[in-house]
Amino acid sequence: EGQLVESGGGLFKPGGSLRLSCVASGFTFTNYSIIWVRQAPGKGLEWVSYISRTSNFIYYADSVKGRFTISRDNAKNSLYLQMSSLRAEDTAVYYCARRRSMRPPGDAFDLWGQGTMVTVSS
């Protein structure tokens, strides 16, 4: 089945930076595209970023474009989200999730991590 485990959250100041990590186990990480999704307190789900299996396709939500950078290290079964120029509205639980297959035009996300909380406050 597999597992995704996020880390790196905490309390950060506006304008600051941090890097989230998501470590995969129990499946062949290189076979899957991965996304980051966030959920502000008491709110719904918001897609943040997408990275393909070999990092050749990368996309961002408009709300984070130019501030966040997604990357992966397939040798380490790891996904990252570098977050900079933090804003209060970036406060959320951040989840990584695995795309179920590569069928076009897209597919659902069948494996999710437990999430890591990022709080941006002075």
Add this chain to the structure above:
Amino acid sequence: EIVMTQSPATLSVSPGERATLSCRASQYVSTNLAWYQQKPGQAPRLLIYGASTRATGIPARFSGSGSGTEFTLTISSLQSEDFAVYYCQQYNNWPPYTFGQGTKLEIK
């Protein structure tokens, strides 16, 4: 961007009864639609993909239907563990992936 609209925002149903949740897309998404369940303090869990295919391990009481712009998630006989928030998500035209705002299914 495709906007996903779920209704109702909150649905009150008694255990053992049927629950019907709706999701509407602002543009055609074919059957590229998923449903997720989220319980408090937990990550979302995939229930349905392809509008009507149950994910691995999902009980048969969960069913999805629809295509194009109108979709329905039906839970045939509610169990106590089914009370949660449900989200629909389209993956026909992305980026961005878009989710509905969620329907909270609560005990009546």
